[in-house]
Amino acid sequence: MLALINADVEGRRTQVRIGGSRIASVGEPPEAHDRVLDLAGDRLLPGLINAHDHLPLNHLPRLEPAPRYQNVREWIAAVDRRRRVDGPLKAAVAVPMAERLLLGGVKNLLSGVTTVAHHDPLYPDLCEIQYPVRVVRRYGWAHSLYVEGEAKTLESQRRTPADWPWIIHAAEGLDEGAREEFWRLDRLGCLKANTLIVHGVALGGPERRRLSAASAGLIWCPASNLHLFGATAEVAELAREGRVAIGTDSRLTGSRDLLEELHIAAQQVALNPSELESLVTRDAARLLHLPDCGIVAPGARADLLVLPQGVALEGVHRADIRLVMVDGIPLYGDLDVAGSLAGAARWVEVHVDGRVKALEASLAERLRRLASREPGLELAAATGRAA
Ligand SMILES: [Zn+2]
Incomplete structure (x- = not known):
């Protein structure tokens, strides 16, 4: 030993x-x-847990928003336009998937991350023994209500076992539409104890109280939120209840890695160093249903x-x-x-x-x-x- x-x-x-x-x-x-x-x-x-990443998108250049967006729909439309006309972006998208995935793993490993919650399909390469970090395998996911629509979102939530996390981007923006997306999810019956909302920038007090009452969780990506919207989610109370994990998102919008994300998180919320560490270890492991990760025991x-x-x-x-x-x-x-x-x-x-x-x-x-x-x-x- x-x-x-x-x-x-x-x-x-x-x-x-x-x-x-x-x-x-x-x-x-x-x-x-x-x-x-x-x-x-x-x-x-x-080892640290990165609760949100898109592993094949980390070799891409960070896209500058111009001007700041009100909601994620404006951002998605802007990326779609850029993908057709922006030379370096077109070239980056053409890199083979296996190469992109390995680079995403190395980004995480070098920052002390040993487990990543990848959003999008679980590509076979991510389950290979030689992949540099552990990738969460038992999860359900939908991109967002905006991209998937209500029927597919609900089906994805229902298909996900109650002891697996179900992860969806939601309330990613500043406007009323972004906030209303949270209540649409709730009315659909998608706000359960295994639900993890990514971003939640638009959540106000009533939404955060409802999230807490549902025993759901929030995955906080402050660098990406600040980059796109100039604002991020209010997380202090939810974090003290153990309902927050931190994710980097991909480098298309997010920080370089989880350590940089933590520098930014520390500037955004009044949590002490040990509380912040919980968001990338103990709390992240509990929210992602990984009982043997995030602790030294x-x-x-x-x-x-x-x-x-x-x-x-x-x-x-x-x-x-x-x-x-x-x-x-x-x-x-x-x-x-x-x-x-x-x-x-x-x-x-x-x-x-x-x-x-x-x-x-x-x-x-x-x-x-x-x-x-x-x-x-x-x-x-x-x-x-x-x-
Ligand atoms: Zn994302």
Whole structure:
């Protein structure tokens, strides 16, 4: 087993032992044959959960809105026009799906995300063992009432088992129509305990109280909302009730990654660092019905994130990350941590935002073969191995 000693878990120094893909124990000392990694007070968190992304859309350039929109219908119409006339956008849409999906996974991994709730169909590539992050597989979804219409939306909601999340974009805008969309969903019978509304920018007090009474949840994407509408949802009360998770949305409208989303979230809402962390760990896991994710506890998945000592999550950048592990397999981190977990052959030295880091070798090799690149990630020459 692997024993992580002197780990700071929620402010307490402790030991975490990992057997295969699961956490075996917390607080137990290492045993005789354990491989031991001394974290020397570094923070150990559960891997982060990105509650909303469109994984094939992250290689696209962020589209500048002009002027700010009142609702998402105006935005969708603008994108449709741009797709026909905008050269770089046309070229980006032509990139093969497998390549786009891998880039979406790498965006998330490099920011400490180990689980993503992808919106849209569950493409087979997302379920492959070598996909860099865990993708939620048990979910129902509809794009929005606007795109799907009432009959398809209702059918999607009814088809989704009560113990799976059912996810829909709603109330994405500033006008009365965006707010009314929430009540249309309610009248249709689509506001259930497993319903997760993405965006909810137009929700006022009555709508938030109704959401809460229905035991439903909100997926908050502040960067995308601010970009399109100059405003975002009011989430403080719902967050204190545990009804909010944070998502990035895709880079077409959203932030670079979940860490950047957290910097922006922290500026928008008066929550303390531990409350904010819950929105991308514990609360997100509960809302997405993932009982073994989002916690550091015996039996939970060994999806783990190591950060430098004493830093708050909303102040971290992806190059600061000491280690990301998915299912007990270390994939990204600092050279010293990487080297003590697995032999040099398992790692390739890369640059992330100008800093030297280690990336798991087979993942680096697959990225090297792609025509497109993750911005800020420089893959060294094939001979460059991490020490
Ligand atoms: Zn979305």
